[in-house]
Amino acid sequence: MAYEFRLPDIGEGVAEGEVVQWFVKEGDPIQEDAPLVSVLTDKANVEIPSPKAGRIARIHAQVGEKVKVGGLLVTIETGGGAPGATAPPAATPGRPSTPVLPATPATSPISAPAEPSPAARILASPYLRRLAAERGLDLSRVTGSGPGGRITEADLGVPVASASPLSSPSVAPPSGPAATLPHAPTPPTAPGSTEADVAERIPIRGLRRVIAEHMAEASHRAAHYTYVEEVDVSELVQLRDRMAKHVEKQGARLSYLPFIVKAVIAGLRAHPRVNSTMDDAQNELVRYGTYNIGIATAAPDGLLVPVVHHAETKSVVAIAKEIQELSEKARAGKLTRAELSGGTFTITSLGALGGVLATPILNYPEVAILGVHRISRRPVYRADGSIGPADLMNLSISLDHRVLDGIEGAQFLATVKAYLEDPHQLFAEMA
DSSP states (O other), X not given: OEEEEEOOOOSTTOOEEEEEEESOOTTOEEOTTSEEEEEEETTEEEEEEOSSOEEEEEEOSOTTOEEETTOEEEEEEOSSSSTTOBOOOOOOTTSOOOSSOOSSOOOOOBOOOOOOOGGGGOOOOHHHHHHHHHHTOOGGGSOOOSGGGOOOTGGGTOOOTTOOTTSOOOOOOOOSTTOOOOOOOOOSSOTTOOGGGOOOOOOOOTHHHHHHHHHHHHHXXXXXXXXXXXXXXXXXXXXXXXXXXXXXXXXXOOOSHHHHHHHHHHHHHHSGGGSEEEXXXXXXXXXXXXXXXXXXXXXXXXXXXXXXXXXGGSOHHHHHHHHHHHHHHHHHTOOOTGGGSOOSXXXXXXXXGOOSOOOOOOOTTBSEEXXXXXXXXXXXXXXXXXXXXXXXXXEEEEEXXXXXXXXXXXXXXXXXXXXXXXXXXXXXXXX
16 A cells, blocks of 8 residues: 655654655665664654654755645655555644654644645745745745755845845835845856866755754844953863863763863853843843853764753753763764754854964853863963963853843853853852
8 A cells, every 4th residue: 555654743842854865775675673764853854763664765855955744745655555545644743742753753644735735835934934024925825945945045045145246136026915026146156267167065964954944043133242351261170181081980081171161051040031041022131040051063964952951950961971972973963863952052163273362152041152262371470470371261251132132141250250260160160
């Protein structure tokens, strides 16, 4: 029989997922519970197993295409029973559920759900949906030029920053819900070059596309500003060196990040508005009483931000172990949606490659992100007029100026600086 398998409810609040990889092709045999497809939602890759054994009759969603919960993924020929049986319709998005897909999704054959309406098939990011609503545009009448018919900024007539003077002049988008937008051509290559000069065209999809959309939304929605402090971490360097050998005996590597996490928590306690997210729909600043610290982590497919939940309850050593475990899972693509959710403040660091200064982009809807830069040993003037060596590091914090003024950013970073320059305070803070 032909068994139509639809995208199940992958977790709380998930409405759609992007097909990242098929582990089968049409005509392949498949065993029940064997890997079928990898789907990306909210930066978490979820591997979905096959609900039935049989043969792959037809794949309905291509790599790079977004499918809504309940949308048709694949037809499996199981070789018996009444034709037309289907997997059950997905549960309503947003219901409480575990953040990762169960090993065997429920697949009792029932009647196929009704074909989704045209509006349900619109492939557009939340940012583009809001932009369309602000312009009075009907997205069901816009032809998407992205993979799988996905709507892009160019399809809405949004100017592209990299457009060259040779691009066709921008056309103001028509107003009204029934407007159909013209699709202005753009040059296929850089000015003065030809297609023969192009070495490669790289599709922006999967995690890379999620990151691109998230960064664009953060830049469009928040009013960024960055404040920088120089910190003398000479005592911290000595303390960390003394502690590292003891922590390594417990199976963890002690970097400076756990100390910085604890200093950040001290700063957030002193300046609680920084430990917040922005609810633009309600025009409210949502302040939190717990400290869930995101740690920006480089993964093979792009930047991920796993979260150390309730970091205020954990020791420096416990935080070190958790950061190490989360980093290893990020590089292996094994992070769960829960481990990537719930952050209230983010720290981004490149370690020894941290450079002198950066202006981090907010992990929207959070209102602050801390950039940690390279520690370098340099001569400094002491308070007594002498000159001596010191381990110096810059910290840069980007904040949302809509809700946090410059004085709040400066006061917060001053508190963090004080704890890092006298790191023994951190252990009193934990008491």
